[in-house]
Amino acid sequence: MVLQLIGAATSWNTLRARHVLFEKGIHDVELIDINVANGDQKVKPDHLAKNPYGKVPVLIDGDLTLFESRAIAVYLAVKWKTSGESLIPEAANPGAIGLFSQAASAELTQFDQLVEPFVLSHVIANRKSRTRGLL
Ligand SMILES: N[C@@H](CCC(=O)N[C@@H](CS)C(=O)NCC(=O)O)C(=O)O
Missing domain, CATH: 3.40.30.10 (Glutaredoxin)
Incomplete structure (x- = not known):
C-alpha cells in the first residue's frame, strides 16, 4: 500500500x-x-x-x-x-542510541524552541506581508 x-x-x-x-x-x-x-x-x-x-x-x-x-x-x-x-543507530548499541536521543532532544529543546519563533516572526510574517502587498 x-x-x-x-x-x-x-x-x-x-x-x-x-x-x-x-x-x-x-x-x-x-x-x-x-x-x-x-x-x-x-x-x-x-x-x-x-x-x-x-x-x-x-x-x-x-x-x-x-x-x-x-x-x-x-x-x-x-x-x-x-x-x-x-x-x-542500531537498537543493540545503547551508547549510540543515547547519543542519538541526546542530539534529538537538544535539537528540539535548545535549537527549535529558539529558531521557530524567529522564523515565524521574521521569515513567514514577512512573506505574508509581501503577499498582501504590505512590504
Ligand atoms: N511538533 C510538530 C509541529 C507541527 C506544526 O507546527 N506544523 C505546522 C506547519 S510547519 C502547522 O501545522 N501549523 C498550522 C497550525 O498550527 O495550525 C511536528 O514536528 O510535526
Missing part, C-alpha cells in the same frame, strides 16, 4: 518528513496537501481524527497513522533502515 503524507508546501515540519523520504529513496508516496493558510487542519474532522492537535504533517502507512514530524522521521528511518544511508 502506498504511503500517504498529509502536509503543506510551506511547512518546514512537512519538509522534515519529506527529507527522510528523499534520503531513503522512498518515492512511492502520495503527497496530500492541506490548506494550512485557511486553517483547514484545525476544522476538518477527518484531519483532526488523524492529528487531534490540528497540525501537519501526518503520515499514513496502512493501518498506522502518525503525526509529529520527528516521530515520522524515526519511523521511516527504522522501517527503511536497509535503504540508502543509515539514519538511526
Whole structure:
C-alpha cells in the first residue's frame, strides 16, 4: 500500500518528513496537501481524527497513522533502515542510541524552541506581508 503524507508546501515540519523520504529513496508516496493558510487542519474532522492537535504533517502507512514530524522521521528511518544511508543507530548499541536521543532532544529543546519563533516572526510574517502587498 502506498504511503500517504498529509502536509503543506510551506511547512518546514512537512519538509522534515519529506527529507527522510528523499534520503531513503522512498518515492512511492502520495503527497496530500492541506490548506494550512485557511486553517483547514484545525476544522476538518477527518484531519483532526488523524492529528487531534490540528497540525501537519501526518503520515499514513496502512493501518498506522502518525503525526509529529520527528516521530515520522524515526519511523521511516527504522522501517527503511536497509535503504540508502543509515539514519538511526542500531537498537543493540545503547551508547549510540543515547547519543542519538541526546542530539534529538537538544535539537528540539535548545535549537527549535529558539529558531521557530524567529522564523515565524521574521521569515513567514514577512512573506505574508509581501503577499498582501504590505512590504
Ligand atoms: N511538533 C510538530 C509541529 C507541527 C506544526 O507546527 N506544523 C505546522 C506547519 S510547519 C502547522 O501545522 N501549523 C498550522 C497550525 O498550527 O495550525 C511536528 O514536528 O510535526
